[in-house]
Amino acid sequence: MNTTSRTEENYLKAIFQLCERSEEPIATNAIAHAMKTSAASVTDMIKKLSKKELVHYQKHKGVRLTDNGSSMATNLVRKHRLWETFLVNKLNFSWEEVHEIAEELEHIPSKKLIDRLDDFLGNPKFDPHGDPIPDAEGNFTFRKQISLPELAEGAEGILVGVQDDTMPFLQYLNKLNLTLGTKIKIVERFPYDESTKIVINGAQEQILTNKVCLNLFVKTV
Amino acid sequence: MNTTSRTEENYLKAIFQLCERSEEPIATNAIAHAMKTSAASVTDMIKKLSKKELVHYQKHKGVRLTDNGSSMATNLVRKHRLWETFLVNKLNFSWEEVHEIAEELEHIPSKKLIDRLDDFLGNPKFDPHGDPIPDAEGNFTFRKQISLPELAEGAEGILVGVQDDTMPFLQYLNKLNLTLGTKIKIVERFPYDESTKIVINGAQEQILTNKVCLNLFVKTV
DNA sequence: AAGTATTTTTAGACTAATCTAAAAATATTT
DNA sequence: AAATATTTTTAGATTAGTCTAAAAATACTT
Incomplete structure (x- = not known):
């Protein structure tokens, strides 16, 4: 076998x-x-x-x-992220709910299934957490992104990904209105406790701990 | 456990x-x-x-x-048939391809997933082979349907289901242009070999063996 | 009703994945 | 470099699901 x-x-x-x-x-x-x-x-x-x-x-x-092992793993990642995208975009799940279900779905074996799903979703390049979805050949799309601590004071960025995609963190982001696509401006950094004051979508002011900032990826505009 | x-x-x-x-x-x-x-x-x-x-x-x-065992089995049937419907209606699989993949998908455990899928598909009552899909409470929709040998000579019916949903039979039906919704008229029965002459959608004449007829369900119009 | 055939169950063994406890190898400290 | 600590491997047991072969129960025949 x-x-x-x-x-x-x-x-x-x-x-x-x-x-x-x-x-x-x-x-x-x-x-x-x-x-x-x-x-x-x-x-x-x-x-x-x-x-x-x-x-x-x-x-x-x-x-x-090995190359073989790596390509099998990449294929699992592809399946996981495509199913997550399906769950969020088509079945209206929220981004923190989908990981567990996708852990199951990623083991469904049919290649035809996953390629059809890819097409059905419009060949997305990133999943609901901003992670890249490898294509059928295993190629990842790279995006120039930086973590929030790398963004200069006064500069702006669009939230495009998260480092940590566990329930508690994503639920916390929901509470702060921080979803993918949100505009974030660095207002001021406080060396005392390494916290950062940001403005969300040009409206809402917010203090973030360094732990949170390290888990957020933005692209500069 | x-x-x-x-x-x-x-x-x-x-x-x-x-x-x-x-x-x-x-x-x-x-x-x-x-x-x-x-x-x-x-x-x-x-x-x-x-x-x-x-x-x-x-x-x-x-x-x-037991009641418990029965409701678990019904739930599996529900999942199987909803996934089959998804594969055919959304991912453009043909009806003979979906059984095997649905055998895998039916074991994905989330109830929320399957109820959302049900809604996404528009709460279908029958799967791509015409079999009833139980609702979340396990109720099946019954349809007054008869097998082809029960349809009188000269009478017409709409193909609404198949008894046998294996690949070879479904592929054979594809070749004969017999898909769900097809109009079938019984032209004449030949007792010699128990075959039946039908007209498909008022146009194409066709001889069917008794074996095939027994596997076709129609509703009368 | 006795004998034969079939079906079902038991007994014992196998594989995949896991565990705990102990042994072996490697790394760190003094 | 010796002693200690940590990591990794081995050894042996366990569980779920399967198998074959034999025993037990049931069903069929004459």
């Missing part, structure tokens, strides 16, 4: 996401933490993925995705 | 479908055949479902769904 189980897919996706943040091989423990499982289980699975040539692996040296 | 696995769901659905055709308890072998597995596996699973009170079961006496 040369098929890939749901569990294997989840490991591949977790490794892919850890790879994005580091050049180094990924540690067993890091994967165990991401997958909420034990290091022993990770070792077992790594051996299995290695046998299938989806990861490069040497004992005690951590793990990297 | 009071959750229901994918495998358990598939057994429930198979039993539900067997129940539709008989008043008698369902035999272990019948389930084994439907699930393409061994009788031994079925016995194991039946015990498990029985412990969860999803089926009534006595050794050697066959199996029936």
Whole structure:
């Protein structure tokens, strides 16, 4: 059987996401933490993925995705983000509700399905959290974006993405009226507590903590 | 854990479908055949479902769904048929392609998802094969329909459903231009080989075998 | 009603994914 | 560089779902 189980897919996706943040091989423990499982289980699975040539692996040296593993993971990301877009744009879900459901939908296997869905949605390049959606060949669209702390005092930007896409953060942004496409102007920075005063859509003033600012991506206008 | 696995769901659905055709308890072998597995596996699973009170079961006496089991199965049918409708109506799949993909999609757990999908599709009452879609409470819409052999010679009907929804049959119907909504007139029956001559949409003449006729449902106009 | 055939259940083994606990390897500290 | 701490791997057990083969129960025939 040369098929890939749901569990294997989840490991591949977790490794892919850890790879994005580091050049180094990924540690067993890091994967165990991401997958909420034990290091022993990770070792077992790594051996299995290695046998299938989806990861490069040497004992005690951590793990990297092979080209094959990487393209499988990219395809999962594509499916995840397209389904999220469907849920928000067509079924009127809000951006913080969709992650969990998309975790399930991303494992539906048909390529034809996902390509038809892509067309149905108008071949979107970014998902409801501003993350890029790879195309059928695995190419990501890059956007020149900067995090809010990089935006100069007095400058303006459009909110185009978030770093953290978990429920609590997205719900907090909802409360602040911060949705994708919102215009943000940096009014003043307060070194004392690293907070930032912004104006939202030229109207509403707001103080943001540094933690929030680090999780917001804007493009300059 | 009071959750229901994918495998358990598939057994429930198979039993539900067997129940539709008989008043008698369902035999272990019948389930084994439907699930393409061994009788031994079925016995194991039946015990498990029985412990969860999803089926009534006595050794050697066959199996029936409990109210609980029945409503879970109905919900699976609802999900299956709504997804099929989505695939055909929104993603332009043809009616013979959708069964396999819907077998996967029906296991996605969110109730909110399926109710939103239902609304998005305009709360359809029948799927692309003419089968009724139960509502969120599990109620089926019944339609007065008869199979083609019940339609009198000279009478007309509109094709509203098929008994067999497997690929080969549906593809055969495609070749004959027989799709849901087609007008069928019985021209003449030939007792010699039990075949039937029909006219499709008042234009195309066609001979159908009894096997095909038995699988077609029409409503009279 | 006795014997045969069929169906169903039990028994025991297998695989995938997981766990805990212990052993081995690597990294850090003094 | 030795001692300690951490990380990773191994070993052995567990669970869900499956299998085959044999035993038990039921059904069919004559």
